[in-house]
Amino acid sequence: MQDALKEIGRRRFLRRSASAIAFGTAALVLPAARAEEHKPVDDPMRVPGALPRPYGERSPFEKQQRLGGAGPGAPHGWGTNAPNNFNSGTPIQDLHGIITPSALHFERHHNGVPAIDPDRHRLLVHGLVERPLIFTVEELERLPSASRIAFLECSGNTWDGWREAQDVAVQDLYGLTSTSEWTGVKLSTLLEAVGVRREATWMLAEGSDAAGLDRSVPLTEDVLNEAMICYGQNGEALRPEQGYPLRLLLPGFEGNINVKWLRRLKLGTAPFMTRWETAKYTDLLPDGTAYQFTLIMEAKSVITYPSGQQQIRPGFHEISGLAWSGRGRVTKVEVSLDGGRLWQAARLQEPVLPKCHTRFRLPWRWNGQEAILQSRCTDETGYVQPTRQDLVKVRGTNSVYHYNAIQSWRVERDGRVRNIYA
Ligand code: CO
Numbered sequence: 001m002q003d004a005l006k007e008i009g010r011r012r013f014l015r016r017s018a019s020a021i022a023f024g025t026a027a028l029v030l031p032a033a034r035a036e037e038h039k040p041v042d043d044p045m046r047v048p049g050a051l052p053r054p055y056g057e058r059s060p061f062e063k064q065q066r067l068g069g070a071g072p073g074a075p076h077g078w079g080t081n082a083p084n085n086f087n088s089g090t091p092i093q094d095l096h097g098i099i100t101p102s103a104l105h106f107e108r109h110h111n112g113v114p115a116i117d118p119d120r121h122r123l124l125v126h127g128l129v130e131r132p133l134i135f136t137v138e139e140l141e142r143l144p145s146a147s148r149i150a151f152l153e154c155s156g157n158t159w160d161g162w163r164e165a166q167d168v169a170v171q172d173l174y175g176l177t178s179t180s181e182w183t184g185v186k187l188s189t190l191l192e193a194v195g196v197r198r199e200a201t202w203m204l205a206e207g208s209d210a211a212g213l214d215r216s217v218p219l220t221e222d223v224l225n226e227a228m229i230c231y232g233q234n235g236e237a238l239r240p241e242q243g244y245p246l247r248l249l250l251p252g253f254e255g256n257i258n259v260k261w262l263r264r265l266k267l268g269t270a271p272f273m274t275r276w277e278t279a280k281y282t283d284l285l286p287d288g289t290a291y292q293f294t295l296i297m298e299a300k301s302v303i304t305y306p307s308g309q310q311q312i313r314p315g316f317h318e319i320s321g322l323a324w325s326g327r328g329r330v331t332k333v334e335v336s337l338d339g340g341r342l343w344q345a346a347r348l349q350e351p352v353l354p355k356c357h358t359r360f361r362l363p364w365r366w367n368g369q370e371a372i373l374q375s376r377c378t379d380e381t382g383y384v385q386p387t388r389q390d391l392v393k394v395r396g397t398n399s400v401y402h403y404n405a406i407q408s409w410r411v412e413r414d415g416r417v418r419n420i421y422a
Helices: 002-026 137-142 170-174 187-194 221-226 388-395
Strands: 086-089 107-109 122-127 133-136 146-153 177-186 202-207 214-218 228-233 247-249 262-268 300-305 315-324 330-336 358-366 371-379 408-411 417-420
Touching (some): 086 170, 122 187, 133 137, 137 228, 146 228, 170 300, 177 315, 187 228, 300 371, 358 371
Antiparallel strands (some): 086 107, 122 133, 177 228, 228 247, 300 315, 371 408
16 A cells, blocks of 8 residues: 555656756747646647646537436426435437447436445345345455446436327437446346355345435345446546446446445345335326336347437438347337338347347438338247337336337438327
8 A cells, every 4th residue: 555655656746847847948949738737729739749648538529418308207408396315318429439428328216326435335145045145345346347338228228208298309208228338246146155045035225325225135146146236437437427436337227226325235034125126216097007027128129329319410320229128139120211110130239238238320312301200129039019009009108117118210301300109
């Protein structure tokens, strides 16, 4: 530790003298562009560029940002009457590939983002176990680790689909889904350490935010094989908004059960019936009864270009979008240009990973006539993404969560793209 501090001190000193030298020799002949700030210049070949910086930032020309989305609990935009009950959507219309930059990962929190000192944070594992244990973050980081690229989707993503919201952007409708590489310890490793008892079939996961969000997790075979307690996201520590310093990851399950700021796991024989799975996060059916513990995010896809509120010109376009399924791999994405009469297979871009965003593409020459663009995905279980009509036939329109119908974008003759309910 002492050595490390010395090394850091020495590096700081070297860096300071390096910039002093740069200013000393260059300041007379060069404009003030030689700073650590990356300022646009007229001719980048005539002015030495900026100095390296300790922690990177994107180009000053890039402006994409998260926006308060259309999820439950917050209206469009950041203004909200429940100031700590936020969600914000990823600008999926602007992303490339399948990974969501950590700084643009969607957010959903129920009473703000806690600032947690990892040295003081603890994870308790107790209940139906032989040896209840308390882990520090450092202890967890020393256990055998695993990494996994997986999507996380808020169960309220696309809730506006139930209500037929008019003229909205894809970020507003679909922004509450993101993909990261997650790193941590497998849940099975911890359960082995505490000696989970055979009769344990459910597990309570509790967060240490001011909402005290807690959810019951069924210990299915998939959960036992795949669940992780994560401390890493896209190669660095979790962002505070994604649960720093520890979160549960249940690939394929609705966002909120991937409990953030995780402090406690309790093993039991039945669901714990927390308010988050009784008063909230259930799906009201037409007959007044409700589905409870609808945990898996079913197959879904959306064209992100061209999409709502965009403006296109006649000529060549690459239709592009994302598809994902909480049950495994996406095996097929079909695209229709005429509102679902004819379908053609889109190209799936590698890698195609289970329970992960999959990028699809289809070249298209727009002739200036009205078109209705749709995408329909199929997952490895054979499940086909439903039309809105078929979804509503089963679920009615009382629901808030788990809307996964085929999305329709109408390209009008003037090139304006609008969401419609075809
Ligand atoms: Co649900």
